[in-house]
Amino acid sequence: MSLINRSTRGVYAIVPTPFHPDGRLDLDSLRRLVDFYAAVGVDGLTVLGQTGEAPKLTQDESVEIAWAVLDRTDLPVVVGVSAPGFGTMRTLTDQVMTRGAAGVMIAPPTTLRTDDQIVGYYTQAATALGPDVPIVVQDHPLTFSVVMSVPALRRIACETPSVVMLKHEDWPGLEKISALRAAEENGEMPRLSIMCGNGGLFLDFEMARGADGAMTGYCFPELLVDVVRLTGDERHELFDAHLPLIRYEQQPGVGLAVRKHVLHRRGLLRSDAQRKPERTLTRTERDEVDLLLERLARRDTRTWL
């Protein structure tokens, strides 16, 4: 059992939760997805995030999904455990850490505003979970309405050793990576692992800014693996070929439907169903995605469907 730490690097694929059209969990597709991610070379997995429709799961289902993934792979697995109460958060954390999870991811309550409130929340959460559970801080203002400043993150990194990773999804966010790395170099804070989200929309420059990799759910994780691995022109050429689709998938609300549609077309998900209330693709949107896929296949032949 390996844990994530402040030097963790690479690509952590965010795993969507597969459902049957009637809303039941589809664990077969889940296991197929896990095998697929391992085969394309990701370094870890993340389950039960927003992309995983975690808020729509019962507590039992959350455990069922996390355990199914943990039992299927040797990759490190980060589990989303966000909850309004620390008691519930602690219970799920215990259930997945004892089964071999590599760490947990915690989103901020949407009511946090000031630096003190943000630092205080993660301090309390870390205390509730105990010092041995590595924590990922989710920094996604567009979804959570919480803006995490560099000084707030610096304080968290200094005061709470079990916070080891930042899931970086601020927008714009490039300068934030540079500012955190500069603070580290100036000895103002210990190193944090910085893994980038936002569907990869700025991953071409995020790596050059000092990010450690990607933690996101783009429907071609192969691209994330390559962009993290490549440098210079090669990186940009490949990234630019995918950008039209990345941009389309990154639209709020509809993004998950795009992702499930492509994973379904790739034969990985038996169904592209979401739990209700859901946002499905219209016919025109499906056509637009399919056109983007067709154009992409000309420049990255591995994406041919």
Next chain:
Amino acid sequence: MSLINRSTRGVYAIVPTPFHPDGRLDLDSLRRLVDFYAAVGVDGLTVLGQTGEAPKLTQDESVEIAWAVLDRTDLPVVVGVSAPGFGTMRTLTDQVMTRGAAGVMIAPPTTLRTDDQIVGYYTQAATALGPDVPIVVQDHPLTFSVVMSVPALRRIACETPSVVMLKHEDWPGLEKISALRAAEENGEMPRLSIMCGNGGLFLDFEMARGADGAMTGYCFPELLVDVVRLTGDERHELFDAHLPLIRYEQQPGVGLAVRKHVLHRRGLLRSDAQRKPERTLTRTERDEVDLLLERLARRDTRTWL
């Protein structure tokens, strides 16, 4: 088993969830609270709302609390069943309706903005729960960031017969009550039961505007019962005596702590504990509340502690 309907009137007390200092449920205090509310003459109870710290409960605990209340009283009981997924919402609804609940209360997801989104959400929720479950719509922009216009509520009332009650907590909100009642009289919408929240801060005028009563958690439910029953100067005299405390209790964030402190001082709660993360009273705040109680007792001797 009586269900709430579009003519329901009176006072529905919002029941806080009692905890032991270590975070465990305190069902003894819960039953004592239920008996107390019945004794002071409320017309119904509401459990598992925000005041009930519902988001911090496990799904099993939610059922445990609702059942404990339902088993203790013959009063109609409304149960909060808000959940990100309709599946979870449906499961809890079934568990409490078959045990004798009078209806369920649903808060809007904080992402809803337009009239169509709001109407659509309650239409889908009502479909998911089935036509036999009476629904209370929670209209509390300050907490949920969702502003429900009169036309949106009119459409919900017209199109979804199982939505029978509005928990009215808009601020300002007096004109909204008048506008809804005018729309009813003009035949533009069927009648809705309108029960007012906001800790009772405008209950003196809300009744005159046409509200059916109060659904809120003020620490002296006796006052709510009287204000709903009295009229004219008598109503205002009593209300004004309580207003300094009502205003203090109505402060966002700290209100629940005030409420639990007073219920604890009244001997109803064994402890004023909240689940973590919690907002407790400082020493000065306790002194301020106690001063308000002392002053209140001079004008309403029933409140002597």
Next chain:
Amino acid sequence: MSLINRSTRGVYAIVPTPFHPDGRLDLDSLRRLVDFYAAVGVDGLTVLGQTGEAPKLTQDESVEIAWAVLDRTDLPVVVGVSAPGFGTMRTLTDQVMTRGAAGVMIAPPTTLRTDDQIVGYYTQAATALGPDVPIVVQDHPLTFSVVMSVPALRRIACETPSVVMLKHEDWPGLEKISALRAAEENGEMPRLSIMCGNGGLFLDFEMARGADGAMTGYCFPELLVDVVRLTGDERHELFDAHLPLIRYEQQPGVGLAVRKHVLHRRGLLRSDAQRKPERTLTRTERDEVDLLLERLARRDTRTWL
């Protein structure tokens, strides 16, 4: 010409801008208002705030109003100079300070979120205005969506000597006053003058917490003067008599119409008109305010109209 400073105390009445029904400035009423405020014993005036409908004025009108007030009274006058650009802010500031203003008030841009952003904004604004212009920071999250933490205010007080006063309108806000005063006593920050807003809704306790007074626009400034002057039971008795009306006037959106209606009934404003787009009182609202006035006159005979 006296300037506000970090020890300024008392009541600064926020002056509404009088308009004729056709939208023109009514400077006669403005001068009558100024004389009235002086007669009831306020310690200063504030013009061109939100209550003054400042955003609806042309730049020339803003100067005209400020100068009319400055020319009419020897009371210290604070002028709202909030503007998206520092150039415009500087121009208006120069125009009023050279005419004898006591200081300027600056609201935060609604996009500020983190402590650094807030501190940075006031640092830049103070630099733009120069070291000799005393600045009031407006802390009103409900209107501006900006939450100012105690550490952020402490940094502003430490780093920017020309920021001398906090217009305190956070809600809840009592603990914030205590925290600032404690930080001062611990030597963590220099003293700030704290003047309370929110229509006076918590002024009874704010004074005991250490506030220096009130800066708000309640339609009976006599009450503000007395609550600041009195202590103990006497303070509470008087305050409680006014609370039903204070609470009604404090409703967002409609509050200014209540205020202008009462000042009109008091014979101070020739018209209760606002500039378009405006929110006027309905017939029922006027009746409700008049009922509150009638009830108030029984307990505070000075308010008889």
Next chain:
Amino acid sequence: MSLINRSTRGVYAIVPTPFHPDGRLDLDSLRRLVDFYAAVGVDGLTVLGQTGEAPKLTQDESVEIAWAVLDRTDLPVVVGVSAPGFGTMRTLTDQVMTRGAAGVMIAPPTTLRTDDQIVGYYTQAATALGPDVPIVVQDHPLTFSVVMSVPALRRIACETPSVVMLKHEDWPGLEKISALRAAEENGEMPRLSIMCGNGGLFLDFEMARGADGAMTGYCFPELLVDVVRLTGDERHELFDAHLPLIRYEQQPGVGLAVRKHVLHRRGLLRSDAQRKPERTLTRTERDEVDLLLERLARRDTRTWL
């Protein structure tokens, strides 16, 4: 003098306001920009928008800029006239319409939430400006926090003939275009001109959805002209070449600095200065933009700098 109407098509370039490094207006650069836009074939211009730093201008400067543009070109010019008060809005509108403006653009106040509020605001604004002034509605939730539903826009189009154009910047927004066009075809609303913003980020698909063109400020307006003119694969090829830079320029906050930097490098702006408070490019950001320009020049040789 030609006015915009409900059939207006093509590209309206949003003109940034050029400043000297000391903050003074640079009207020479402004005229150079106007000539440039005309030379590359845009169909119209828009001045005094957010991109034009309109809120940082004095009222006199706003007129000066609008007149300088109107005097320089025969292209139709839309002028941003957003203001908190209708009086100010009306004054600026009169000043530019009598000088030959083609219409005015109005952003919604950030406090609007419900359909009724939004429809009511534009109805009142149109009444204030009179029936002969063509109005552009700005639909940009990310900046203004106002979400305009299709039914709200339909009502505006039906009830207010002088609203002729939608500046479409919702995100996601493709389905909204389709829904508006479908409502038109079903006879539920008259036609609106739909001009797309968001820096062009979805212009490849927006045109196919039925948009009439682009109204945005991308630093290569040539690209907008071509994407509107071309179809099919040709459109996508060219668009995809620019997408990496479009995406970079579209970042909130920093976008205007990118735009001014490129227009400065193109020799059109003498300085890339913004008015204070401003957000300038860091050295690394400039390098990133320059890299994107270098890569772009390989695929679209016209962009060679």
